[in-house]
Amino acid sequence: MKVKFWLLDLNYEEKAETPEIWMWGIGEDNKRILVVDRNFKPYFYATVSENSLEEVLREILKLKVKGVLDCIPQDMKIFGKPVKAVKIVCRKPDEVGEIAKDVKRVRGVTEVYGDDIRFTLRYLIDMGIKPCSWIEVECEKAEGYGGVKVDEVYLATAPPRNVEEELTPNLKVLALWITCMGEAGSPKPERDPVIIISTLSCEGVEKNFIAKGDEKPSDAEIIVEFTRYVDEYDPDIIVSYGSNARIIPYLLERAKRNRVKLSIDRQRGEPHTSLYGHISITGRINLDLFDYAEEFQEVKVKSLENIAEYLGVMDASEIIEEYEVQDYWKDPSKRGELIEYSMKNAKRVMGIYKAISDFAIQLSQLVGLPLDFVGTAAVGFRVEWFLIRKAHEMGELVPKRREISYQPYAGAIVLQPKPGLHENVAVIDFRSMYPSIMLKYNVSPDTYIPPEEAEPECGVYIAPEVGHRFRREPPGFYRDVLKSLMEARSTIREKLKNITQEDPLYKVLDARQKAIKVISNAMYGYAGWTGARWYIKQVAEAVTAWGRSLISSALKMAEELNLKVIYGDTDSIFVKYEPEKVEKLVKRVEGELGFEARVDKVYVRILFTEAKKRYCGLMENGKLDFVGLEVVRGDWAEVAKKAQEGVLEIIMRGGGTGKAIEYIKEYINGMRRGEKPLKEYIIWKTLTKDLEEYEVRAPHVQAAKMLMEKGYTLTLGDKVGYIITLGSGKLYEKAKPYQLASKNELDIEYYISNQVIPATSRILEPLGVNIQKILSSGTTRTLMDYIKKEKTTT
DNA sequence: GCCTGGTCTCTACCC
DNA sequence: ACGGGTAGAGACCAGGCG
Numbered sequence: 043m044k045v046k047f048w049l050l051d052l053n054y055e056e057k058a059e060t061p062e063i064w065m066w067g068i069g070e071d072n073k074r075i076l077v078v079d080r081n082f083k084p085y086f087y088a089t090v091s092e093n094s095l096e097e098v099l100r101e102i103l104k105l106k107v108k109g110v111l112d113c114i115p116q117d118m119k120i121f122g123k124p125v126k127a128v129k130i131v132c133r134k135p136d137e138v139g140e141i142a143k144d145v146k147r148v149r150g151v152t153e154v155y156g157d158d159i160r161f162t163l164r165y166l167i168d169m170g171i172k173p174c175s176w177i178e179v180e181c182e183k184a185e186g187y188g189g190v191k192v193d194e195v196y197l198a199t200a201p202p203r204n205v206e207e208e209l210t211p212n213l214k215v216l217a218l219w220i221t222c223m224g225e226a227g228s229p230k231p232e233r234d235p236v237i238i239i240s241t242l243s244c245e246g247v248e249k250n251f252i253a254k255g256d257e258k259p260s261d262a263e264i265i266v267e268f269t270r271y272v273d274e275y276d277p278d279i280i281v282s283y284g285s286n287a288r289i290i291p292y293l294l295e296r297a298k299r300n301r302v303k304l305s306i307d308r309q310r311g312e313p314h315t316s317l318y319g320h321i322s323i324t325g326r327i328n329l330d331l332f333d334y335a336e337e338f339q340e341v342k343v344k345s346l347e348n349i350a351e352y353l354g355v356m357d358a359s360e361i362i363e364e365y366e367v368q369d370y371w372k373d374p375s376k377r378g379e380l381i382e383y384s385m386k387n388a389k390r391v392m393g394i395y396k397a398i399s400d401f402a403i404q405l406s407q408l409v410g411l412p413l414d415f416v417g418t419a420a421v422g423f424r425v426e427w428f429l430i431r432k433a434h435e436m437g438e439l440v441p442k443r444r445e446i447s448y449q450p451y452a453g454a455i456v457l458q459p460k461p462g463l464h465e466n467v468a469v470i471d472f473r474s475m476y477p478s479i480m481l482k483y484n485v486s487p488d489t490y491i492p493p494e495e496a497e498p499e500c501g502v503y504i505a506p507e508v509g510h511r512f513r514r515e516p517p518g519f520y521r522d523v524l525k526s527l528m529e530a531r532s533t534i535r536e537k538l539k540n541i542t543q544e545d546p547l548y549k550v551l552d553a554r555q556k557a558i559k560v561i562s563n564a565m566y567g568y569a570g571w572t573g574a575r576w577y578i579k580q581v582a583e584a585v586t587a588w589g590r591s592l593i594s595s596a597l598k599m600a601e602e603l604n605l606k607v608i609y610g611d612t613d614s615i616f617v618k619y620e621p622e623k624v625e626k627l628v629k630r631v632e633g634e635l636g637f638e639a640r641v642d643k644v645y646v647r648i649l650f651t652e653a654k655k656r657y658c659g660l661m662e663n664g665k666l667d668f669v670g671l672e673v674v675r676g677d678w679a680e681v682a683k684k685a686q687e688g689v690l691e692i693i694m695r696g697g698g699t700g701k702a703i704e705y706i707k708e709y710i711n712g713m714r715r716g717e718k719p720l721k722e723y724i725i726w727k728t729l730t731k732d733l734e735e736y737e738v739r740a741p742h743v744q745a746a747k748m749l750m751e752k753g754y755t756l757t758l759g760d761k762v763g764y765i766i767t768l769g770s771g772k773l774y775e776k777a778k779p780y781q782l783a784s785k786n787e788l789d790i791e792y793y794i795s796n797q798v799i800p801a802t803s804r805i806l807e808p809l810g811v812n813i814q815k816i817l818s819s820g821t822t823r824t825l826m827d828y829i830k831k832e833k834t835t836t
Numbered sequence: 837g838c839c840t841g842g843t844c845t846c847t848a849c850c851c
Numbered sequence: 852a853c854g855g856g857t858a859g860a861g862a863c864c865a866g867g868c869g
Contacts, residue, residue: 342848422853453855454851475851476854567853574853582854612851612856655850655857670849670858677848677860727847738845738862773861796860 045077045181045196046070048211049173050278051412052162053324054135061135063165065202066308066325067177068211068278069194074308076190076325077179079198082165083111084138085131086145086157087118087439094150095126101148102130108144109137120155120439121576122488122519127155127439135161155439159430160317166410167434169202174406174413176205191276191308191325208550210403215244216277217392220289221384223259223367227753231295235261237371238381239268240388243275248388250381256372262300265293272306278326279413280306281395283346283387285330286418287757290321320418331394333417334402342676343726343761346390355393356386365754365781400553408557425568426575428561432523438488446572451583452507454612455590457597459650459657461808463693464608467645467659468624470631471614472592473638476566477524479588482636486518487569487578505584506591512584519576520569524562531558589613592635599630609650609657619644647694651808658805660694672801676761680722682797685709689802699811706802706813710794720785723793724763732758741766741777749779766792 047067055062063079090098095115102113112131117124130145132138142157156164171177181196221238222229237259239251251268253259272280282289290313297304297312304312308325316322320330335344341352351358362370362383370380406413409428416424430440472478479485483503491502491511500515512518517525534555541548568574570582589612596615600607603626606618617624624641631639645659645667656670672678673687685706692702712718727742733750736743745764746756756762764777767787776789803813 339849420852425853451855456850456856471851564853567855570854571852586855614851653858675848730847736846740846740861742847800859 043181044178045075046176046178046205047075047077049171049175049177050213051325051327051414052166052173053322054161054165056134059133061161063162065177066192068213072212073193074191074276074278075194075196076187076192076308077181077196077198077202078184078187079165079179079202081198081201082168083131083133084135084161084164085129086138086142086159087116087127087129087155088145088148089118089120089152089155089439090126090128091150091152092126095128098128098148098150101150102128102145105141105144108141109133110141117437118439119437119488120441122438122486125439153442155442158442159440163411163427167431169204171202171204172407172410174210174403176207177202178205179203189310191273191310208547210400210550213244213278214276215279215281215392215395215399216272216275217242217244217388217395218280218282218285218289219384219387219391220292221367221380221387222292223371224364224753225368227749228364228755229292229367230753230755231292232299235259236264236292236296237261237367238384239264240384241268241271241275242385242388242392243277244392247275248385250385252381259371260300261296262302265297265300265304266302269302269304269306276308279329279395280323280326281329281331281391283331283349283391283394285328285332286319286321287330287332290323290328317415318418318420318423320415322414327413329395329402329414330417331391331398334394334398337398340674343763346387346394350390350394353394353397355397356390363781400549401556404550404554404557405560408554408561421564422568422571422573425561425564429519429523429568429576432519432526436519436522438519441575443573443575444577446577448572449579451570451579451586452590453586455593455610456612456654457607457610457615459609459616459652459654461650461652463809464618464648464650465646466619467608467616467648468619469614469616469642469645470596470624470628470639471642472596472631473640474562475589475592475613475637476585477528477562478637479585479592480520480565480569481524481528483584483588484512484514484518484521485581485584485588486512486520487576487581489513489518489521490578490580505587507587508580508583510580510584510587520565520581524565527558527562531555531562534558592637595635596627596631596639599634600627603627603630608648609654611655614642616648649690649694649805649808651804656804658690658694666690666694671804677725677727678801679725679793679797681713681718681793682801684722685798686801686805689805693805693809699806699809702802702806703811703813703816706798707817710798710817713790713794713798716785716790720765720780720783720788723765723788724780725765726761726763728761729756729758739772739774741774744774745777745779748782752782754781 047069049065049067051066053064055064060080063082065077067075069075099113109132110130111133114129116127116129118127132141138157142154145151146154179198179202180200181198184195184197187195219240220236222234223237224234235253237253241249251264253261253264294304307323313321313323321328335349338352341348347358347361350356370376406416409416409424410431411427433440489512491513498513500513502511502513504511534551538551566585600617603623605623607615609616628639644662648659650657659667661667668674673683688705689702692705729746741764742762746762749756763780765780765783766789767776767778768789769776799814806813
């Protein structure tokens with residue numbers, strides 16, 4: 043019989059010495075099914091030097107005792123060059139590593155390949171099937187899979203095939219949130235119980251599992267109840283925020299302490315750690331939305347509440363912070379609020395899921411990694427898995443990951459801006475410049491011709507400045523990949539034109555074209571990453587060299603047309619907007635340089651300082667575009683950001699500097715009167731390394747240490763929020779985590795002189811206003827101010 | 837011992 | 852654990868200062 047299903051998750055098991063691929067899916071009839079394939083064997087390749095094939099085959103077949111089943115000669119390519127290889131088929135996946143080591147020692151073997159690719163992924167790649175897509179397979183009913191929680195189990199009798207079908211089946215999704223109660227600082231699973239487990243199903247069913255006991259609540263019961271509920275509801279996806287780093291490990295540890303089993307998978311087992319710090323729940327998807335938080339760069343502090351607010355799910359006011367939990371729990375009049383809050387967070391999780399799931403599903407399908415993996419994988423790995431798939435299609439061996447030390451190379455050109463206010467400025471940019479360069483000049487690891495090699499007959503493209511050569515023919519690996527991505531994207535965009543936004547297909551296709559864009563744009567970065575399997579420095583170096591030459595040529599053309607250039611960065615030039623000339627420029631750029639260009643936007647007014655990469659533009663829609671300035675930075679206090687934004691609002695809308703100065707004066711007075719809440723004084727900074735590794739003392743590091751001492755858990759990548767307190771000495775001595783601080787400790791004068799004034803004078807300086815001078819010569823700080831200040835500090 | 841200027845460290849941004 | 856180019860704050864340190 044033929045079985046068609048949507049592939050949710052997969053894993054492998056071993057039964058009677060035979061590896062089995064288990065594919066968990068959703069059938070056409072909406073049944074949950076498991077398809078087992080016993081017909082696939084693990085394998086890897088070895089490249090063989092000239093004339094030693096026979097001998098190598100003989101030697102490798104001697105390894106049969108170790109688990110080698112077969113050894114087959116095969117013509118492959120490595121970096122585009124044909125090589126003689128043998129495919130070594132093995133009995134069991136976990137024997138591959140050992141056998142590969144032995145094979146590498148065989149005389150005549152030059153290298154082994156593919157032994158570092160996981161069995162389940164190998165299967166997906168070889169079969170040409172992808173997670174989160176429809177698959178068809180010839181099957182028979184399977185016997186002996188009793189412990190598995192699905193409606194049907196099948197045994198594949200033939201290789202599965204990909205089915206072209208777009209729509210996602212109805213998935214059962216369960217949003218999860220837990221609230222834990224610590225005595226001090228962050229709750230610790232070894233010590234502190236989970237007091238509330240909140241779940242929300244996609245159908246809207248809310249469940250709160252609430253621990254009993256006031257002072258020392260016990261969570262044994264609720265973990266069991268929760269486990270039972272998961273089993274009963276039987277979700278395809280368990281979604282949360284921070285599941286991999288926090289929530290699942292916490293629940294696991296609590297379950298262990300209570301001697302109960304957290305069996306929330308479809309195999310009566312517990313969650314287990316897997317690739318890239320991901321936790322697998324067999325048969326289901328453990329989706330961690332935190333992995334997608336990075337996509338929202340506007341959100342600086344990536345808390346569940348902030349992301350949910352950004353996506354319009356729920357506003358972030360009235361937050362209960364972790365350290366406040368016990369106050370709420372222990373106070374009977376407030377406990378209800380805490381329980382409600384826990385459920386609110388489950389709702390936030392579900393809301394975010396709904397906003398990003400289409401994209402996540404499409405990314406999984408495009409890259410070919412299971413839905414829960416693809417999120418956890420860093421961008422470089424997403425690109426790489428996509429490439430590995432393509433390599434397989436092209437008969438390319440997958441290069442080993444090598445340790446290559448950092449090799450710097452020159453990047454893009456950034457022009458010195460013309461400071462001051464400008465009216466009517468057009469921004470012209472090259473569309474997808476780096477991908478286009480790679481396409482046009484066939485820049486790829488397999489087309490690169492090293493200096494010692496002779497020029498091939500087909501001829502070469504030579505990169506300007508650096509002189510790297512790339513063969514014109516045949517199309518390189520990157521060109522092929524980018525071409526198929528670009529074609530796929532334009533096909534989708536055509537389809538999108540013909541359907542309405544209400545069509546369920548619309549969301550799917552739109553998400554897919556976004557996924558394609560993300561991967562295309564990451565290709566250049568991947569090419570320059572020393573950790574990349576296909577890393578060749580010259581590839582990345584040539585791309586940027588062509589980029590510099592393109593932008594320089596465009597600048598020259600602008601000059602020839604007498605267009606005044608105001609600024610430019612990498613692939614864009616800002617010119618005085620004279621419509622006819624600008625149109626001419628775009629035409630010339632496209633005609634003579636052969637790259638697509640366009641007028642990206644027109645600013646009614648734009649303000650530059652002396653600095654590159656920082657400006658503010660008034661757009662035609664009346665909105666302000668802040669670029670690089672403090673307003674858009676996460677490491678400045680809100681008081682400074684708001685002051686700068688206020689000044690920009692005045693200046694950009696023609697209010698004039700006088701008004702701006704008055705605004706700042708009033709703003710500062712407000713600060714001195716204590717009108718701004720503590721929250722607006724918090725400075726956030728990321729911990730980018732372990733605390734001991736910092737070479738200089740810094741405020742956020744000091745603050746982090748203070749938090750640790752109070753029992754808070756902080757890890758690499760966490761953001762520390764601190765304020766600057768009154769007192770003397772170095773700044774780092776005056777820093778204090780906001781959780782431990784109160785408003786009367788604030789060193790308001792520090793914030794005025796080191797935050798508000800720098801941020802605002804940055805804007806006014808290029809307009810000829812020295813705000814510092816104005817403020818210090820004024821009567822802002824009278825004797826009375828000092829007396830008042832004395833009063834508040836003592 | 838204090839001030840100064842230069843350099844280094846650190847973070848977050850732009851494209 | 853995707854690239855290079857850049858701004859800016861603050862720590863740190865050597866040298867000047869009779």
